Amino acid sequence: MGEVAADPLHALYPHLGDGASVRDEPDLVESVRRKVDDHRSVVDDFFAGETPAVAAAARTLAETYRMGGRLLLMGNGGSSCDAAHVAVEFLHPVTAGRPALTAINLTADVAMISAVGNDLGFAHVFVRQLLAHGRRGDCLMGLSTSGNSANLVAAFQKAREMGVSTVGVAGGNGGEMARLGLDHCLVVDTDSVHRVQECHVVIYHVLWDLVHTLLAGDRRPPGGAA
Numbered sequence: 693m694g695e696v697a698a699d700p701l702h703a704l705y706p707h708l709g710d711g712a713s714v715r716d717e718p719d720l721v722e723s724v725r726r727k728v729d730d731h732r733s734v735v736d737d738f739f740a741g742e743t744p745a746v747a748a749a750a751r752t753l754a755e756t757y758r759m760g761g762r763l764l765l766m767g768n769g770g771s772s773c774d775a776a777h778v779a780v781e782f783l784h785p786v787t788a789g790r791p792a793l794t795a796i797n798l799t800a801d802v803a804m805i806s807a808v809g810n811d812l813g814f815a816h817v818f819v820r821q822l823l824a825h826g827r828r829g830d831c832l833m834g835l836s837t838s839g840n841s842a843n844l845v846a847a848f849q850k851a852r853e854m855g856v857s858t859v860g861v862a863g864g865n866g867g868e869m870a871r872l873g874l875d876h877c878l879v880v881d882t883d884s885v886h887r888v889q890e891c892h893v894v895i896y897h898v899l900w901d902l903v904h905t906l907l908a909g910d911r912r913p914p915g916g917a918a
Contacts, residue, residue, distance in 0.1 A: 734882050742879075745878055746895060749876040750902035752857050753859070753899060753903045754903045754907050757793050759829055761827075763830070764796045764826060764833070765835075767836060767844070768799075770885075770889055772799035774896065775834075776800065778795065781897070798821045804820070816846065818834075823850070823854075826856050827854070828856065831857040831859060832851045832856050833860075834860055835862075835892055836860070836863070836869060837862070837864070838867050839862030839863065839864060839868055839870055844869065860874045860878065861892055862878070862880070864879070880892065
């Protein structure tokens with residue numbers, strides 16, 4: 693028999709498992725610093741070029757709420773967690789005085805997703821829910837690190853037919869989402885999935901804050917007076 697292949701993780705991180713401490717491992721500490729520097733660089737580069745696009749997306753979201761629409765959210769894997777995070781931010785604002793805004797997380801219903809995936813195929817899991825929940829004047833936001841998720845692409849295409857606004861948040865070169873002609877497509881230009889996801893968190897936190905800022909003038913004072 694041939695020689696057993698070495699653990700690939702050990703090849704990448706030889707300092708793990710040998711009893712060494714982080715303090716005694718300058719290579720590990722330097723790796724942390726490089727990753728943090730890379731994170732900052734990706735975020736800075738994105739906002740240096742895409743701040744107007746973020747502001748435009750925020751205006752669309754604010755207008756959606758101003759006209760009585762809702763935000764619907766979708767994503768797969770880690771991006772499904774981001775979709776849930778966005779929904780919570782809008783439904784349960786942590787800043788005092790900011791109202792709850794309707795946000796529907798299309799990744800939440802496991803029974804629905806598994807039923808549609810089993811019966812029709814995974815590419816339909818968000819389209820089916822959009823048909824049930826979506827209405828003209830709503831806004832659909834989809835998050836994908838590659839921009840190539842077939843179920844997001846299908847839902848965005850259906851949203852256009854339904855008169856639902858679209859906001860894509862992607863990574864890399866934006867993939868299929870960038871070619872769909874969405875109302876807004878915010879693309880984090882890096883091949884690192886981790887850096888894309890980290891920048892996505894910053895993007896949707898900024899969007900949340902801008903939407904509330906844009907809607908601030910619409911709030912009625914206590915007592916409901918005009």
